[in-house]
Amino acid sequence: MSYDPSNIFARILRGEIPCKKVFEDEHVLAFEDIRPLAPTHVLVIPKGPYISVQDFAEQAGEAEIVAFVRAVGRIARERGIDATGHRILANHGADGRQEVPHFHLHLVGGRDLGRMLPRE
């Protein structure tokens, strides 16, 4: 599967669609999820054209990977959810029900998030 440059996050990166920006640097953009599931629900994306964590891990340069991980930590701290607890997750592919095929982490917190997954 090749990267689809018409996906919604690629369009946000190109400035074609607005977002509520939380953080930006050379390699990373973070913005509020349009349908938040918790008081904090931030999407953190690399600016490069990566579909999945696998793609990001294999193709991204070290500076991009470092910037991405640092951004996640920084946003969690700035939102105060480092202290109270939070969850970071990435959906991938069909079983993960990934909706947008541009690699992203969901950073959620600000309330008790319950169990990680419902039991079968």
Ligand code: 5GP
């Ligand atoms: P996924 O299922 O791919 O992990 O999650 C995609 C996320 O992107 C969803 O939580 C959804 O609410 C969010 N989303 C979809 N379209 C937009 C948009 O246009 N703007 C923003 N800010 N978030 C979006």
